[in-house]
Amino acid sequence: MHYPDLPALVADRRNALATGPVALILVEDDVEVASTITHHENAGFAQIILFCDPERGLPTLGDRVRRVDYDVTRDDALEQIVNAAIKAAPGQWLYYGYNAEYLYFPFCETRSLPELTAFVTEERRDTVMCQVVDLYAADLATGPDGVSRDDAHFDQTGYYALARHDTRGVALDRQMDVFGGLRWRFEEHVPWDRRRIDRAAVFRARPGLEMGADRLFNMPEYNTFACPWHHSPTAAVCSFRTAKALRRNPGSREDITGFHWPGSLRFSWHSQQLLDLGLIEPGQWF
CATH class of the missing domain: 3.40.50 (Rossmann fold)
Structure with missing residues (x-):
C-alpha cells in the first residue's frame, strides 16, 4: 500500500x-x-x-x-x-x-515483540526503554560511509547515565539521560541536544500522549526506565545512523580517520551479546 x-x-x-x-x-x-x-x-x-x-x-x-x-x-x-x-x-x-537501525530486545531470536509487549502490559507499563548502540564499520577503507553489516563493530565500554532533572533542579523519578558510543567519543561534532542515546522507542499510544522535539513524552512515566517496584525489560536500537552522519558531514569526515578503538567489539547480531554487556536488561522476563 x-x-x-x-x-x-x-x-x-x-x-x-x-x-x-x-x-x-x-x-x-x-x-x-x-x-x-x-x-x-x-x-x-x-x-x-x-x-x-x-x-x-x-x-x-x-x-x-x-x-x-x-x-x-x-x-x-x-x-x-x-x-x-x-x-x-x-x-x-x-x-x-x-x-540502518535494528531493534534488539532480550531473547529476540526465539521470542517475538508481541510477546514482549504482552509481558510489559502485564507489568502495567506502557513503554520499553531503549538505548541506541552505535554501529560502525571497523575499517573505513572498505566501509567509507561508516556502514558494514559484515564488519559491524560497537563500543563495549564508555557508557554512562546522569539523573534527569526538572526545571527546578529536582531529580525525576526513574529517569536518566544516557550517553556513550560515537556521540560521546566524537562529541565535538555532535550538538549537545543530540548526544543522548536513551530512547523510549517502543511504547503504547494513549489519548493525550505527545512526543516533543527532545524525544521525551509529555507523560513522565513514559520516560522512565523501570517499574517503581523492580527492573523492567529494556531494548537496544543498534544503529549505523551516527556513523553515517559523521562520515557525511564535511567537518567531521576530515577530522575522523577511523571509528575503531580499544573499546571496540565486533557485533554478533545476537541479543545475548547485548545482555552479557548489560546494554539491555531482561528484568523479570525470563
Whole structure:
C-alpha cells in the first residue's frame, strides 16, 4: 500500500494501524533499507510503515509493509509522524526508528515483540526503554560511509547515565539521560541536544500522549526506565545512523580517520551479546 502523504495514512488508520505492533521507520537514504525491513518483519511487527521522499526507490515490499511519501529531512519530521500515529491509534504498541537501525530486545531470536509487549502490559507499563548502540564499520577503507553489516563493530565500554532533572533542579523519578558510543567519543561534532542515546522507542499510544522535539513524552512515566517496584525489560536500537552522519558531514569526515578503538567489539547480531554487556536488561522476563 502506498500513501501520498501522512493525512492519507491517518485516514486509513483502520487498515494501516489497527493491528500491531506497528513499526514507523523513517527512510533517510538508500543504506540498508532491505535489511531494516527484514529485521523488523522477523521481530514480529504486524505492520511496517516506511516514510520517505516520493522520488526514492524502495525494494519490493511485502504484505506487511506500507509506504508513505513524506519529507523526512524536516527538523520536526519524527515528532510529526509519531504524534500523528499516537492520535490515530490509541492503545496500539508503536516503535519508531530509521533505516540502518535494528531493534534488539532480550531473547529476540526465539521470542517475538508481541510477546514482549504482552509481558510489559502485564507489568502495567506502557513503554520499553531503549538505548541506541552505535554501529560502525571497523575499517573505513572498505566501509567509507561508516556502514558494514559484515564488519559491524560497537563500543563495549564508555557508557554512562546522569539523573534527569526538572526545571527546578529536582531529580525525576526513574529517569536518566544516557550517553556513550560515537556521540560521546566524537562529541565535538555532535550538538549537545543530540548526544543522548536513551530512547523510549517502543511504547503504547494513549489519548493525550505527545512526543516533543527532545524525544521525551509529555507523560513522565513514559520516560522512565523501570517499574517503581523492580527492573523492567529494556531494548537496544543498534544503529549505523551516527556513523553515517559523521562520515557525511564535511567537518567531521576530515577530522575522523577511523571509528575503531580499544573499546571496540565486533557485533554478533545476537541479543545475548547485548545482555552479557548489560546494554539491555531482561528484568523479570525470563
